[in-house]
Amino acid sequence: MAGSRYAYVRTFELPDTLLPGTFIVVRLDGHAFHRFSDEHAFAKPNDERALQLMDLAARSVMQEYRDVVLAFGESDEFSFLLRRSTALYNRREAKILTTIVSLFTSSYVLNWPDYFPETRLKYAPSFDGRIVLYPSAKEVKDYFAWRQADTHINNMYNTVFWALVQQGGQSTKEAHETLRGTVSSQKHELLFSKFGVNYNTLPDRFRKGSVFVREEIVLLHCDIIGDAFWSERPYVLEEI
Amino acid sequence: MAGSRYAYVRTFELPDTLLPGTFIVVRLDGHAFHRFSDEHAFAKPNDERALQLMDLAARSVMQEYRDVVLAFGESDEFSFLLRRSTALYNRREAKILTTIVSLFTSSYVLNWPDYFPETRLKYAPSFDGRIVLYPSAKEVKDYFAWRQADTHINNMYNTVFWALVQQGGQSTKEAHETLRGTVSSQKHELLFSKFGVNYNTLPDRFRKGSVFVREEIVLLHCDIIGDAFWSERPYVLEEI
Amino acid sequence: MAGSRYAYVRTFELPDTLLPGTFIVVRLDGHAFHRFSDEHAFAKPNDERALQLMDLAARSVMQEYRDVVLAFGESDEFSFLLRRSTALYNRREAKILTTIVSLFTSSYVLNWPDYFPETRLKYAPSFDGRIVLYPSAKEVKDYFAWRQADTHINNMYNTVFWALVQQGGQSTKEAHETLRGTVSSQKHELLFSKFGVNYNTLPDRFRKGSVFVREEIVLLHCDIIGDAFWSERPYVLEEI
Amino acid sequence: MAGSRYAYVRTFELPDTLLPGTFIVVRLDGHAFHRFSDEHAFAKPNDERALQLMDLAARSVMQEYRDVVLAFGESDEFSFLLRRSTALYNRREAKILTTIVSLFTSSYVLNWPDYFPETRLKYAPSFDGRIVLYPSAKEVKDYFAWRQADTHINNMYNTVFWALVQQGGQSTKEAHETLRGTVSSQKHELLFSKFGVNYNTLPDRFRKGSVFVREEIVLLHCDIIGDAFWSERPYVLEEI
Numbered sequence: 001m002a003g004s005r006y007a008y009v010r011t012f013e014l015p016d017t018l019l020p021g022t023f024i025v026v027r028l029d030g031h032a033f034h035r036f037s038d039e040h041a042f043a044k045p046n047d048e049r050a051l052q053l054m055d056l057a058a059r060s061v062m063q064e065y066r067d068v069v070l071a072f073g074e075s076d077e078f079s080f081l082l083r084r085s086t087a088l089y090n091r092r093e094a095k096i097l098t099t100i101v102s103l104f105t106s107s108y109v110l111n112w113p114d115y116f117p118e119t120r121l122k123y124a125p126s127f128d129g130r131i132v133l134y135p136s137a138k139e140v141k142d143y144f145a146w147r148q149a150d151t152h153i154n155n156m157y158n159t160v161f162w163a164l165v166q167q168g169g170q171s172t173k174e175a176h177e178t179l180r181g182t183v184s185s186q187k188h189e190l191l192f193s194k195f196g197v198n199y200n201t202l203p204d205r206f207r208k209g210s211v212f213v214r215e216e217i218v219l220l221h222c223d224i225i226g227d228a229f230w231s232e233r234p235y236v237l238e239e240i
Numbered sequence: 241m242a243g244s245r246y247a248y249v250r251t252f253e254l255p256d257t258l259l260p261g262t263f264i265v266v267r268l269d270g271h272a273f274h275r276f277s278d279e280h281a282f283a284k285p286n287d288e289r290a291l292q293l294m295d296l297a298a299r300s301v302m303q304e305y306r307d308v309v310l311a312f313g314e315s316d317e318f319s320f321l322l323r324r325s326t327a328l329y330n331r332r333e334a335k336i337l338t339t340i341v342s343l344f345t346s347s348y349v350l351n352w353p354d355y356f357p358e359t360r361l362k363y364a365p366s367f368d369g370r371i372v373l374y375p376s377a378k379e380v381k382d383y384f385a386w387r388q389a390d391t392h393i394n395n396m397y398n399t400v401f402w403a404l405v406q407q408g409g410q411s412t413k414e415a416h417e418t419l420r421g422t423v424s425s426q427k428h429e430l431l432f433s434k435f436g437v438n439y440n441t442l443p444d445r446f447r448k449g450s451v452f453v454r455e456e457i458v459l460l461h462c463d464i465i466g467d468a469f470w471s472e473r474p475y476v477l478e479e480i
Numbered sequence: 481m482a483g484s485r486y487a488y489v490r491t492f493e494l495p496d497t498l499l500p501g502t503f504i505v506v507r508l509d510g511h512a513f514h515r516f517s518d519e520h521a522f523a524k525p526n527d528e529r530a531l532q533l534m535d536l537a538a539r540s541v542m543q544e545y546r547d548v549v550l551a552f553g554e555s556d557e558f559s560f561l562l563r564r565s566t567a568l569y570n571r572r573e574a575k576i577l578t579t580i581v582s583l584f585t586s587s588y589v590l591n592w593p594d595y596f597p598e599t600r601l602k603y604a605p606s607f608d609g610r611i612v613l614y615p616s617a618k619e620v621k622d623y624f625a626w627r628q629a630d631t632h633i634n635n636m637y638n639t640v641f642w643a644l645v646q647q648g649g650q651s652t653k654e655a656h657e658t659l660r661g662t663v664s665s666q667k668h669e670l671l672f673s674k675f676g677v678n679y680n681t682l683p684d685r686f687r688k689g690s691v692f693v694r695e696e697i698v699l700l701h702c703d704i705i706g707d708a709f710w711s712e713r714p715y716v717l718e719e720i
Numbered sequence: 721m722a723g724s725r726y727a728y729v730r731t732f733e734l735p736d737t738l739l740p741g742t743f744i745v746v747r748l749d750g751h752a753f754h755r756f757s758d759e760h761a762f763a764k765p766n767d768e769r770a771l772q773l774m775d776l777a778a779r780s781v782m783q784e785y786r787d788v789v790l791a792f793g794e795s796d797e798f799s800f801l802l803r804r805s806t807a808l809y810n811r812r813e814a815k816i817l818t819t820i821v822s823l824f825t826s827s828y829v830l831n832w833p834d835y836f837p838e839t840r841l842k843y844a845p846s847f848d849g850r851i852v853l854y855p856s857a858k859e860v861k862d863y864f865a866w867r868q869a870d871t872h873i874n875n876m877y878n879t880v881f882w883a884l885v886q887q888g889g890q891s892t893k894e895a896h897e898t899l900r901g902t903v904s905s906q907k908h909e910l911l912f913s914k915f916g917v918n919y920n921t922l923p924d925r926f927r928k929g930s931v932f933v934r935e936e937i938v939l940l941h942c943d944i945i946g947d948a949f950w951s952e953r954p955y956v957l958e959e960i
Contacts, residue, residue, distance in 0.1 A: 006386035009379060012372050015735045019499065021615040031339055060364060097334060098341045098369040099271055105342045106364035109349040124300060124346035129338040132252050135501040135615035139249060146246035255495045259739060261855040375741040375855035486866035489859060492852050511819055540844060577814060578821045578849040579751055585822045586844035589829040604780060604826035609818040612732050619729060626726035 016093040019133055023084050023140045023237075024091075026100050028129035030076030036125050037076075040116065044166070045158035046206045053108060053115040054078060055210050055219060060107040061100055062217045068100075069236050072144050072224065074151040074209035076127075078104065081140065081236070093131055101129040137230075137237040145225040151209040156199065159206075160187045163195045256333040259373055263324050263380045263477075264331075266340050268369035270316030276365050277316075280356065284406070285398035286446045293348060293355040294318060295450050295459060300347040301340055302457050308340075309476050312384050312464065314391040314449035316367075318344065321380065321476070333371055341369040377470075377477040385465040391449040396439065399446075400427045403435045496573040499613055503564050503620045503717075504571075506580050508609035510556030516605050517556075520596065524646070525638035526686045533588060533595040534558060535690050535699060540587040541580055542697050548580075549716050552624050552704065554631040554689035556607075558584065561620065561716070573611055581609040617710075617717040625705040631689040636679065639686075640667045643675045736813040739853055743804050743860045743957075744811075746820050748849035750796030756845050757796075760836065764886070765878035766926045773828060773835040774798060775930050775939060780827040781820055782937045788820075789956050792864050792944065794871040794929035796847075798824065801860065801956070813851055821849040857950075857957040865945040871929040876919065879926075880907045883915045 058071045058078045067086040072079050089095040134140045164175040191197045204221030211220040282290050298311045298318045307326035312319050329335040374380045404415040431437045444461030451460040538551045538558045547566035552559050569575040614620045644655040671677045684701030691700040778791045778798045787806035792799050809815040854860045884895040911917045924941030931940040
């Protein structure tokens with residue numbers, strides 16, 4: 001066959017099987033989304049349309065890949081949990097990683113016009129991704145707790161920050177200065193006393209991020225740091 | 241800090257540095273594009289619009305990532321060569337792989353309407369990808385020769401096959417039967433005698449695939465199997 | 481510094497950290513020990529001195545590496561279990577693997593004269609090794625059960641086989657023929673009826689292999705397939 | 721089969737094929753040899769018997785593994801170069817690494833009495849090892865140049881240091897103090913003026929380390945930093 005004398009180059013394709021018996025987490029992040037959100041005039045501190053579009057893209061990943069049992073998103077990132085026993089693509093790392101990142105990207109771009117009908121995409125947005133393995137259920141819970149705690153911390157900061165800028169008339173530099181060294185309770189207080197905003201009444205989507213679980217792929221904005229979420233859904237981490 | 245007791249989960253993110261001093265090839269393929277091309281009524285054996293859209297997506301990758309010095313595409317796949325000395329993302333495998341696959345996907349979807357103005361995307365197309373390392377220039381040349389030889393073999397087969405079906409009135413089963421065991425010269429002859437088509441006059445794009453090289457990212461449909469292409473462009477494989 | 485212009489070659493030394501939170505098993509095997517046991521006239525089917533020397537070498541590994549909590553040996557192989565939370569050499573794979581294989585080898589050769597006082601080593605014996613990761617306690621138990629079941633199967637076969645040859649006067653070819661297709665109960669019966677040997681009274685060392693556990697590094701020849709062994713020693717698999 | 725329900729644990733043994741087309745370097749180092757050399761009263765700054773024993777162990781590796789084409793040793797370390805095209809153990813990393821480290825260790829211990837007839841081994845010495853891949857001949861040359869430059873630097877320092885201590889009556893602390901910040905020419909001068917020693921007349925073994933090359937496995941103590949060594953032996957780095 002004509003191509004056969006070159007076919008030896010395939011021997012350089014080395015196997016990349018992921019360790020069996022481990023939970024697989026795929027986390028993707030918007031690539032240079034600081035600039036992207038500026039160029040497309042995202043609302044601050046949270047752009048609900050942009051978050052909904054992220055949710056939609058994540059939902060399409062869960063619909064396509066039945067072994068994704070949980071997803072969590074915030075801002076421009078999403079994490080997908082594959083069941084421990086998954087044999088998707090024989091657990092080949094690059095194949096799992098790229099198909100999920102690619103489908104997410106594709107769905108994001110395809111559905112953009114529905115969420116931003118008046119803003120054309122100026123250029124093609126992209127996402128990077130990585131795979132992390134976790135051997136036990138405890139680590140998986142802590143992983144998602146870590147992401148949700150991050151959501152909380154960032155959103156709290158950003159909410160006060162943008163209130164200071166947008167309503168308080170501070171420059172961004174001044175606003176950072178005002179917030180330096182403040183703890184959570186002080187930010188709560190500042191938000192309430194200065195701007196009449198009770199942080200706890202802000203939308204769950206902003207404060208808790210987005211949680212997808214099977215079956216039926218339900219979208220929630222609930223607490224996944226505590227044990228209640230997990231003990232009500234033992235199937236998510238069960239070792240089938 | 242609130243999230244700090246979960247932060248240990250980051251220690252499960254292991255380094256994935258690619259061996260220095262090697263050429264990096266990123267190859268991506270359309271995911272389930274057989275179905276995708278049917279659902280979107282791609283012309284057979286080659287859909288020029290679809291190929292041009294692939295080329296455009298590849299061009300956007302080369303524009304964004306300056307260390308991609310060569311790209312070759314055919315059908316629903318594209319291969320990108322990064323210069324041997326690239327320090328892109330500190331040669332982290334997942335980062336390089338996902339950003340390129342994601343940007344390609346994004347550009348493909350974003351620009352679809354320009355190439356298929358009358359065909360809406362029915363669903364989000366996606367691509368998978370992998371990275372292969374090659375230690376020497378010889379292997380890189382043979383890699384691309386392997387892909388271009390594949391282009392030739394497939395296109396030759398598909399051209400005769402679809403002529404038999406579309407003009408010759410054979411069923412697809414009969415057409416496969418007709419072609420079983422034929423060598424290249426017989427296919428040439430069959431195409432010419434039965435359908436008056438001189439294979440060598442078909443568009444270069446179909447017969448040779450698409451080649452992008454820096455600088456200025458030129459699109460060619462030329463021979464990359466022989467040495468001439470490489471010796472005229474020593475900078476592509478040079479060890480900077 | 482004189483060497484500094486060459487020091488870049490160190491960048492080719494890539495990290496090889498083992499996934500945290502997993503049990504590490506190091507298994508080593510005698511390299512070409514079929515020939516080695518022939519050349520040094522090991523008794524068949526089991527050479528007690530050779531097995532004791534293996535045990536001694538394994539004991540020296542456990543004495544040196546405190547994170548090895550369990551070891552199992554049979555014939556010319558030994559498996560070492562490192563505790564799940566071990567930070568030995570920062571979990572660097574090559575370092576852990578080579579130091580254990582090297583120390584085992586060294587101890588084997590150093591102590592050879594005590595076990596084979598009348599047989600000089602004709603050449604240097606060596607061992608190969610590998611590391612396998614297991615995410616959960618169940619898999620670790622099954623790993624060791626797999627090795628002990630192997631011990632049982634091999635020893636049963638070899639015991640009957642060598643009885644047929646040494647006492648029964650069969651050639652090795654005839655003995656294999658005699659045993660072809662026999663199940664465990666038939667081998668028991670054959671051994672008892674023809675040679676008056678009750679398999680179950682053979683030494684535990686031959687039938688069950690060698691088990692080392694911390695603390696105090698106790699040598700046992702007991703059953704590790706059932707749960708009793710593990711439930712009496714919860715500390716072996718505990719997740720510290 | 722009795723063991724079959726446990727056999728799934730083998731699926732956790734993942735492939736570890738080394739990239740084809742690359743030079744493989746195995747480097748091993750004495751494990752805690754500072755203490756080992758003290759306990760066994762090695763002569764300072766160089767113990768010729770200990771170096772000869774290292775050489776012997778390296779020679780046994782080259783005799784056993786025909787694809788090792790070059791070896792370089794100094795002090796308690798040795799590096800082995802496998803030919804680029806080697807298919808030894810199908811290029812499985814752990815197998816290649818452990819068999820070489822184990823055989824080296826075994827040979828070292830086995831032959832100890834011939835080199836130290838009056839010093840019994842107090843305990844089992846061991847070595848750790850790692851594998852590094854190099855894509856091109858240039859990097860291989862620079863790797864070995866790096867090791868030989870290291871030999872030179874260390875030996876120069878140690879020679880003057882121990883002269884200051886052994887003949888000069890300085891404490892080790894004082895000797896380090898004396899040498900702090902000195903460059904090569906100053907050490908030469910100090911050695912000559914104070915102790916009448918011309919560094920360049922010291923044995924090649926101490927100043928240049930030990931080089932083994934095929935065929936016939938010749939032991940040399942020659943210069944491998946320059947090009948002469950390599951151009952006289954093109955077969956060492958040839959790409960068969």
